[in-house]
Amino acid sequence: MDWFTAPEYWWSRLLFQRGLAAVYLLAFLVAANQFRALLGEHGLTPVPRFLARTPWRRAPSIFHLRYSDGLLTAVAWTGVAVSAALLVGVGDAVPLWAATAMWSLLWLLYLSIVNVGQLWYGFGWESLLLEAGFLAIFLGNARVGPPVAVLWLLRWLLFRLEFGAGLIKIRGDRCWRDLTCLYYHHETQPMPGPLSWWFHHLPRPLHRAEAAANHVTQLVVPFGLFLPQPFASAAAAVIIVTQLWLVASGNFSWLNWIAIILAASALDLSPLLGTGVAAAGPPWHQVLVFAAAALVIVLSYRPARNLVSRRQLMNFSFDPLHLVNTYGAFGSITKVRHEIVIEGTDESALGPQTVWREYGFKGKPGDPRRLPRQFAPYHLRLDWLMWFAAMSPLYAHPWLLDLVGRLLAGDRALLRLLRGNPFPDQPPTYVRALLYRYRFTTRAERRATGAWWHRTLVDEYLPPTALKHGVRSPHGP
Structure with missing residues (x-):
């Protein structure tokens, strides 16, 4: 040298x-x-x-x-x-x-x-x-x-x-x-x-x-x-x-x-x-x-x-050209995993017997029996934002409602970001989002069920929503 x-x-x-x-x-x-x-x-x-x-x-x-x-x-x-x-x-x-x-x-x-x-x-x-x-x-x-x-x-x-x-x-x-x-x-x-x-x-x-x-x-x-x-x-x-x-x-x-x-x-x-x-x-x-x-x-x-600051910033750029930046990851760890599951139905009237079909994502957990896939270093941006949205609705503003609207309209560009379309012939009449708690199955559960995940319904994240005259409309009584 x-x-x-x-x-x-x-x-x-x-x-x-x-x-x-x-x-x-x-x-x-x-x-x-x-x-x-x-x-x-x-x-x-x-x-x-x-x-x-x-x-x-x-x-x-x-x-x-x-x-x-x-x-x-x-x-x-x-x-x-x-x-x-x-x-x-x-x-x-x-x-x-x-x-x-x-x-x-x-x-x-x-x-x-x-x-x-x-x-x-x-x-x-x-x-x-x-x-x-x-x-x-x-x-x-x-x-x-x-x-x-x-x-x-x-x-x-x-x-x-x-x-x-x-x-x-x-x-x-x-x-x-x-x-x-x-x-x-x-x-x-x-x-x-x-x-x-x-x-x-x-x-x-x-x-x-x-x-x-x-x-x-x-x-x-x-x-x-x-x-x-x-x-x-x-x-x-x-x-x-x-x-x-x-x-x-x-x-x-x-x-x-x-x-x-x-x-x-x-x-x-x-x-x-x-x-x-x-x-x-x-x-x-x-x-x-x-x-x-x-x-x-x-x-x-x-x-x-x-x-050296006690108020250390993580992943922050001090200049708009991103020439010299700060980095960091997982300063806090989530102890419980929540996932948003988006479902649709093609039925015109909703009731206890309504059949809902789940939209699968390419990377984020959905079907409990599906083994998580390796995508990195490829980056699935929508899947990552869904993880944040499950932690707080603030992370989902304003894009999640628009996402639901695109599913109701059958937007092809958006559907290509998903693993599959459960409504290949025509868009659903209603779409809803549910919040589940996910955890990995135990070894015994895995042997008994073949599932990688166990999930429990926590709450309704977004009520059934329909398109009326091109505008999203939540389902009411």
């Missing part, structure tokens, strides 16, 4: 860039498949309505120039194409300026989507992707050595991600301090995966060991990233193993995978694979690297101060 480049991290940069390109590709695919139904011109929370009340300085986006569903589709598929090109190595085959332009384009396009995404894009991994994507612009390609300054900024990002998450837990729910949070978390997390049932049924001493290991990994290990090699590689390896454990235990979009590729950038693989190009980039590239490093250092003041 010299004062500007670190050729021993040539392979680590390769892993980081290819991994980040894969995450970008998935993120743009999610937008192409889901954005129109959720945020399009006729979506649940339309972008044009948001743009009419939001100035550009608060949410910079190319969509302030003009928004249309066609333009959004073009942006999303352009992002897919550029991401795929970088994933297969085009960025290393073109001149440095072209690779820099490709990474810049991805960042600009995804920033434009996130900044009009409202609550559907309010997750910490959106800012994480943008911050990592911004740094990737200055990493160069195979023609130059990895810039030392950018490599250190990647470690600073990983440190804030891990250490911020650890602090928010210690300062938050008491169960993190007494090591009991994982008695509940595998069952109550937003979207359990296919192995979550088994994780939940691990012996309680192992759950306590999981929680203790989490504290060590997030509060102690990140400091090792700033030590000389091989200690930095050892710290990165511990983080990678921990993140893979989280990947196996649930669905957390691409959060864990970005943490893994960030940790990969701190690995020194030169003893195994040798070093790459050591030459520094041309003067214009060096100037860009120094300018970006200076900007990130200046913008790091408030996120760094947030880490």
Whole structure:
């Protein structure tokens, strides 16, 4: 490593860039498949309505120039194409300026989507992707050595991600301090995966060991990233193993995978694979690297101060470009799982004998006999918001009523976000929502019933609702 480049991290940069390109590709695919139904011109929370009340300085986006569903589709598929090109190595085959332009384009396009995404894009991994994507612009390609300054900024990002998450837990729910949070978390997390049932049924001493290991990994290990090699590689390896454990235990979009590729950038693989190009980039590239490093250092003041604050903010951006952010997850743990079950009927009159058919979601729990699926790193935005809505109707305002209206109208774009349509021939006459308490079945219940979940009706969440003259109307006496 010299004062500007670190050729021993040539392979680590390769892993980081290819991994980040894969995450970008998935993120743009999610937008192409889901954005129109959720945020399009006729979506649940339309972008044009948001743009009419939001100035550009608060949410910079190319969509302030003009928004249309066609333009959004073009942006999303352009992002897919550029991401795929970088994933297969085009960025290393073109001149440095072209690779820099490709990474810049991805960042600009995804920033434009996130900044009009409202609550559907309010997750910490959106800012994480943008911050990592911004740094990737200055990493160069195979023609130059990895810039030392950018490599250190990647470690600073990983440190804030891990250490911020650890602090928010210690300062938050008491169960993190007494090591009991994982008695509940595998069952109550937003979207359990296919192995979550088994994780939940691990012996309680192992759950306590999981929680203790989490504290060590997030509060102690990140400091090792700033030590000389091989200690930095050892710290990165511990983080990678921990993140893979989280990947196996649930669905957390691409959060864990970005943490893994960030940790990969701190690995020194030169003893195994040798070093790459050591030459520094041309003067214009060096100037860009120094300018970006200076900007990130200046913008790091408030996120760094947030880490030591007793009022620590979680998943917060201090600037509308999401350049340096705060992170954290599960500062409090839900002890009881509630789920909203949406049902419809095609009967014209309601009564005790009315037959209701359930709408199934792709990821969130519904049918108790259905094994939870693995979707991450793909992100099911509607399923995640349904988890929040089950905790409080405030999280469902104003989109859930519009969701019901779209089901009553048989909206095809929205129905494509669901696992299936129980009314394939014509829309239902009434739709209602019920609130259930869900828990994983015990081993004995699983053997006896074949079900993964046990659910108990708690209350009516939304009364039977019909469309009258194109307007939702709750069923009355």
